[in-house]
Amino acid sequence: MLVNAVTDTHSLGNLIRDRRQALQLRQPDLALVANVGIRFIVDIENGKETCQVGKVLRLLDVLGIRMTATSAPIHSSKRDDEPELEIDDDMEFPNP
Structure with missing residues (x-):
């Protein structure tokens, strides 16, 4: 099994073109x-983003x-020594 990293539309287009050609298929x-x-087919092989x-x-x-x-x-940005915030369901907020 071949593994290819697809990082953008151009690498996806190249992967598709290479596979199509390996299978001896015309567009x-x-x-x-x-x-x-x-x-x-032409657009995707050329990396069209839309x-x-x-x-596809x-x-x-x-x-x-x-x-x-x-x-x-x-990865959490919270430190282990920071307390977790608690929400009190009974809190009342003033009307704006």
Whole structure:
């Protein structure tokens, strides 16, 4: 299995183009199989930032590309010695 980091639309476009070419598909053939327009294939391979996500996902599926999202851990800015704020449900606030 090949792992590629996709960090922007250009790297995604390059990944799609490389896979299409490895599968020996022409752009019109891929467009037909993925049920998208040829212009869409051209745009995504050129890194167009406004391509529709649903179509991109369909294209990736047709090409056999599986994407996995990872999340960085969330680091709290609160120090261990800071007390947590508590909210009193009975607090009354003045009307503005």
